[in-house]
Every structure is written in C-alpha cells, then in structure tokens.
Amino acid sequence: xxxVEQSPPDLILQEGANSTLRCNFSDSVNNxxxxxxxPWGQLINLFYIPSGTKQNGRLSATTVAxxxxxxxxxxxxxxxxxxxxxxxxxxxxxYKLSFGAGTTVTVRA
Amino acid sequence: xxxxxxxxxxxxxxxxxxxxxxCSPISGHRSVSWYQQTPGQGLQFLFEYFSETQRNKGNFPGxxxxxxxxxxxxxxxxxxxxLGDSALYLCASSSGQGALGNTEAFFGQGTRLTVV
Numbered sequence: 204x205x206x207v208e209q210s211p212p213d214l215i216l217q218e219g220a221n222s223t224l225r226c227n228f229s230d231s232v233n234n235x236x237x238x239x240x241x242p243w244g245q246l247i248n249l250f251y252i253p254s255g256t257k258q259n260g261r262l263s264a265t266t267v268a269x270x271x272x273x274x275x276x277x278x279x280x281x282x283x284x285x286x287x288x289x290x291x292x293x294x295x296x297x298y299k300l301s302f303g304a305g306t307t308v309t310v311r312a
Numbered sequence: 313x314x315x316x317x318x319x320x321x322x323x324x325x326x327x328x329x330x331x332x333x334x335c336s337p338i339s340g341h342r343s344v345s346w347y348q349q350t351p352g353q354g355l356q357f358l359f360e361y362f363s364e365t366q367r368n369k370g371n372f373p374g375x376x377x378x379x380x381x382x383x384x385x386x387x388x389x390x391x392x393x394x395l396g397d398s399a400l401y402l403c404a405s406s407s408g409q410g411a412l413g414n415t416e417a418f419f420g421q422g423t424r425l426t427v428v
Contacts, residue, residue: 233413244349244400244422251416289355296413298367299345300404302355 205230209303224275224306226290234293280310316420324426330391333423335403343408344386349400362408393427
C-alpha cells in the first residue's frame with residue numbers, strides 16, 4: 204500500500220512562533236487532507252488539498268503532487284494549536300484514506 | 313447542516329461479547345468509511361461503503377464486519393471481542409462521487425470501545 208510519512212514526529216513551540224509540518228507519500232494520489240485531532244479524538248478538517256496552495260487564517264497548506272509531498276504551515280502559533288496533526292491520502296479508485304503517524308504539536312505560553 | 317453522528321460515544325464490553333457501532337453520515341453523502349485508532353497502530357482503515365456496496369476492505373479479521381443501509385447510515389459489528397479491539401472507532405462520510413474516488417471526508421466524534 205501507499206506509505207505516508209510525517210515529520211517531525213514532535214514539535215514544541217513558543218506561542219507566536221511559526222512552524223512547518225511535512226507529509227511525504229509514496230504514490231500518486233487524488234485526495235490529500237490535513238486534520239487536527241482534538242483532545243476528545245475527533246478529526247477536524249483543516250484542508251482538502253490534492254494539489255496547489257490554500258490558506259485559512261493562520262494556517263496554510265501546499266501540496267506538490269508531482270513531487271509527492273505536502274506542507275502545513277502554522278503561523279503565529281497559539282496554545283489552542285496544540286494537538287496531533289494528521290496527513291491522509293487516497294490513491295485513485297482506492298476509496299480509503301491512508302494516514303501518517305501524525306505530528307504532535309505542543310505550543311507553550 | 314448536521315455533521316457525522318456516531319453512537320454510542322463510549323462503550324465497555326467484556327471479552328467474547330459482540331458490539332455494534334452506528335454511523336449516520338452528512339445528509340446527501342453516500343460514502344461511509346470506518347477507521348480504527350490505537351496508540352500502537354495509529355489510524356487504520358476498516359472498510360468503505362457506497363450505496364450499500366462495500367468498495368474496499370482493510371486488513372482486519374473476519375470478526376469485523378459492516379453494512380450500509382439504503383438511507384446511507386452504516387453499522388459495524390465486532391464479534392468475539394478481544395482485549396486488543398479496545399480502540400477509538402471513527403466513521404467518515406463523503407459524497408463518494410469524485411471522478412477518481414472519494415471527495416473530502418468528514419469524521420464523526422468516534423466511539424471509544426474498551427474491552428475488559
């Protein structure tokens with residue numbers, strides 16, 4: 204199956220700092236999503252971004268499908284940004300998301 | 313618009329019992345997928361249904377089964393529960409009608425199953 208690697212596994216930030224999370228995948232995909240898992244376990248949609256660049260407030264994401272990677276940028280981090288961030292991809296006609304192991308972000312006040 | 317609804321939220325079962333979890337997708341979505349999340353294995357795909365047909369199945373034993381009803385609601389069943397089945401079970405819905413597969417998936421709050 205497709206391999207999804209996220210880096211770094213852990214990230215500790217001071218409030219106000221910027222950061223970049225990376226997701227590498229091993230095959231062509233038709234779907235790529237970034238999620239933030241809240242403390243209760245729910246996966247919150249951040250971006251649906253099979254290619255291109257999107258921005259939503261302090262968060263932005265870029266996917267370079269031809270080079271098989273995606274980046275999630277967090278600017279001016281806040282303590283509420285803490286949690287686990289997952290990248291998930293789907294290959295064409297596969298009908299399933301394959302998840303990376305996640306990046307655990309801790310933002311300190 | 314209501315989100316994905318999973319019931320129950322929490323469940324405690326004894327080894328050897330069976331359990332049924334329910335998922336109601338976003339209105340208009342016809343694809344429902346199930347995932348298991350454990351600390352050791354991360355998020356793993358169980359199965360996906362579209363219009364009552366299973367389109368893909370993950371690498372889980374036959375004790376794990378699912379189905380989808382004509383109103384797109386889905387259930388998954390785990391029989392003969394084992395301690396290792398303790399996990400967060402997440403359901404996702406999407407329109408299911410992308411040109412090359414599913415479109416954006418939206419997840420429910422999950423069911424946390426504890427097997428004792």
